Amino acid sequence: MQNKIQFLILFVLSPCVCSLPHMFYYVPVPTSWLDAQTYCRQHYTDLATIDDKTDVYELVKTVPKDFKGKYIWIGLYRMSGTSPWIWSDQSKSIFGWWASGQPNNYNGYQFCASIYTDGFWADEDCVLKYTSICYIDRKTQILRVDVKSSQNMNDPEVKKEILKKASS
Structure with a gap:
């Protein structure tokens, strides 16, 4: 028969069976946004792309409880103060969760996005050194x-x- x-x-290949497309990894070494992007592309897929609030919640869970910093790099950036925000992996996510008053392009050169531990985003100067969040795609x-x-x-x-x- x-x-x-x-x-x-x-x-x-994932540690959990769920419908989340991204698996996030916290990188504790402070670097510039560009160095964080390079590192994430070499070791993972890219800097974190966030598609919705579920991604935000999952991403924030990767940050150690004893994290003392204020900002963590994510994969959102723009080329100038007037250009649109785009994701490092060139994905088409239109989700945004900016903190109150953000993005503000303070001093005219905040072209990279960071995330607070509460999940809200801020624009920052890309040369500042922060820890970062990378991701890999989960596969079905x-x-x-x-x-x-x-x-x-x-x-x-x-x-x-x-x-x-x-x-x-």
Whole structure:
């Protein structure tokens, strides 16, 4: 008897099974925005891109409880004081969560965005040295398995064992 089973294995490489597209990583070394971007691109995907409030909440969770700084670099920047804000990874997110009075382009050269530990954003001078948040994309993998077996493929224990073997 041949049974066809189709599994959707979500985020096999991720530590949790959830619908969040980004996985965030706090980088504790203070650098300029450009150096943070370079580091994130070398070791992760890029500086953090934030698509919605859920991303904000997940990102803030990565910051250590004993964090003493005020600002943390994210991947939002602009080329001049009048140009639009864009994400470092060139994604099209239109979400914004600016702190009150931000962005203000103080002294005319605040072209990079940072995040406070409460999740709100501020514009800053890109040469200042702050810690940063990088991200990687979580991947969805679809695995189709053709199983030849005399066992009952609808048995939860059999399904569990197949899923275990497929994800290892």
